[in-house]
Amino acid sequence: MSAENRVNYERIKELWILYGDYAVLLLVSLSYFILDITMLPFQRQFSLEDLTISHPHAEHERVPTKYLGLISLLLPGFTLYGIGRYRKSPLLFWKSLTGLLYSTMVCGLIVTIIKNTVGRPRPDFLSRCNPLSSSPKTGWVDLQVCTTPWKSSTLQDGLRSFPSGHTSFSFSGLGYLSLCIASQLRMFRKKTSSWAIVMFFLPLTLACWIGISRNEDYRHHQEDILVGGLLGMTIAYICYRQIFPPLNDASADIPYAQIEIDEGNSDSRRVVEEMV
Template sequence: MPSVRSANGGDPTASMGPLARFWRTTHAPDYVGFLILLAGWIMIMLFVNPFHRMFFINDLRISYPYAEHERVSVPLNFLYALFIPLGALIAYNTVTRASTHKHEATYLSLAISIVLSSFITDIVKNAVGRPRPDLLARCQPSADTKPNVLVTMAVCTAPDGHTLQDGWRSFPSGHSSFSFAGLGFLSLFLAGQLHVFNYYTGGRDLSRALICLSPLIGAALIAISRCEDYRHDVYDVCVGSALGMTVAYWSYRRHFPKLTSPTCDEPHPHPAAEAQPGWQRVRDEEEQGSELAFPLGTRRS
């Protein structure tokens, strides 16, 4: 939220040691948290096997063919949902000559959005252990397995490896959460920069809204492709998409004002500025009052 002058005196960091002052006046807590999440995500992917839910070998819901070539592979998903949004954010901030603080807040928020969304997704995937629609093609149950009887992974004749283990990671869709965490964040960022939700400065401009909707359409197409490849069903994709978009919005709002704010195109003050004497955050109700006082989106001096 924007900051205003306060009558309070005294430097709150004056009595702190160098390390505590550095922690208080930089984005160090975010970077440490990001590294912890990234390490945890990598550890889960490398060393954690999912819970193996029992299944029927004549269950048509898990009898779809295994797609050897995915429409959106993992590398392509990184390209579409991470590198393309990151490139767009860098290009926009460079062209608009954004401050160093805005550069940092933008990319840090994007990184946290993607890693946190993926971390949560993989925890839930492994805990739920829901069979994918193509599980039987991965499992290749032995010929003597009886139908209409719940069986375990023990009936599978396929070699135990990533392909087989991944057959129990259907819920929620990781591609969907990843794509909405990255492209959804880009959509939120563009909405803030173009004041799409500010009625007086951009809310009536359909062209601006369509620009902001474009990344969401791309994310939706990636999510839909998971159903076309029979990797997930609609339920997996919808929950994954909602998870990714929720985390994207949460990460965005940690560093940027709400989208209806007159100053939604600028991030919250840098931690070092907030730690200076005489500064304090503006509460939401005060900001709403300022919007009424400045209806044309004019900046407060």
Template sequence: MPAHRGSGAKRAHEQQDGGIMPSISRFMQRSYAADYAGFALLLVAYTLIQLIVEPFHRMFSLDNISIQYPHADVERVSVVWNIGYAVVLPLFIFLFWALIFRPTAHKINVTILGLAISVMLATFLTDVVKNSVGRPRPDLIARCKPKKGTPEHSLVTIEVCTERSHHTLHDGWRSFPSGHSSLAFSGLGYLALFFAGQMHIFRPRTDLARVLLALAPLIGAALIAISRLEDYRHDVYDVTIGSILGMLIAYFSYRRYYPALKSPQCDTPYPSRAEWASKNGYGKLKDEESRVEGNGDFAVDHLGYDTEQVPLRDTSRERDSERPAGSSSES
């Protein structure tokens, strides 16, 4: 009778393991579905910010010379062109690279996914900060078109503005940080990291041509950022912080899928989640680490690409086996 109950419990456990939720969990663990879902959430959140969120409107003074610059109706690098340079161009290069070199599907997937997450995350965070800070642009007064009789030597609010274009007016309080700069470095910076990894630019005696090719996207991103100063859309502080933010996010996104640039395998992405799950098993991984750590012979560490994997041996047993027969183990 106890055996019958045990077999019934075993069958119930097997049925539970074969249910819907465990299947979904295994699918999420073995694929990049969570990353794609996260990208979709970022896209939805960014869209909602653009549609319903207005920036915080700081008070300003008409005699503030730092916001008296003219408003440029035609930008040197428009939003559309910036998307072309920072998103479409790297994507086209990745697709061209895939056609020429025929990498694995996993490598193509994580490379393009990393670019998409880098761009979307940088754009979302930049807009969140922009709307929260509400810093006036250098051309705010030209956008505002304050009504006559507005006091020049005291702080005033958006209520004195007569500009009827909603976007033109409210965008005047989205100066910090520079969105063009963060987008340019999140996309072109990611491309530069990819070039650096594929060409091993940190390998000893790497030729200068490879280094210059890896630096080219960064130069392009810097020129886009500088154009925002020339159009009086931002000051140096806005552009600098936006550039740093975009580059940090690009590095973060790149390293989620690729090893460090100094690694001998920096051109090869980390194994796919399906491959890792089939070799190690997600459910048993933690138990296996606990079992190995409990042996007390060695500490479990992450053996990355940069580490030299040396076989673990019990040297004390080797010394005992090499001692002459009859000799004492104590000196």
């Protein structure tokens, strides 16, 4: 390799070290938002006799989508900011925030692909479909029996039941926050006080309530909510572990980047200097 090529290689390597995580995060986020808008659900057949999809369609949800981001992303983000200020560590905030964004965006992308590919009818699907009175009452039918046009977002969204997007997104954000709280309170390395246990379970309780509200609004079946919660929490844990050591580790409250700096890693130090 020539001297010029080596210099270019080292420059590209340095740029990747500094900005690689953010580039991948941007790619994942754009993919999520684009697919969420453009991807259409599979037009699955259904039965007009199916009582599980014959619930009324509620116009007003207990947790509207526009508030989901505030609860599951902004609230954890501000909490992590407060933790970083309390610990006087900008690095702790930026790295934990990066993990939060990865958790929610990766979860959103995966769930969007799955729910559109599966095309499972929601519990209120027949109310959205408003089938023709002349439709056959037995056997399988398709969207041809619906008086609501296919171009309607109401009908399209009626085939996006599995898994629950609200539940998975809330657990990917609030579940990630719970893991961060557990690490900062050192819950799994010493005897834990009652207030620490409450702080750990508060975000998880809020995520559970969001999931339950989806069943109360007849937006999702119980198994949609269960799978969504498990998926969101699994992604949250995987993303958390990319940033922090295990919860029972002696350094569980310190991000890997800080540990590398303390061990004299110059690349990690440059990353921190660029961020803060």
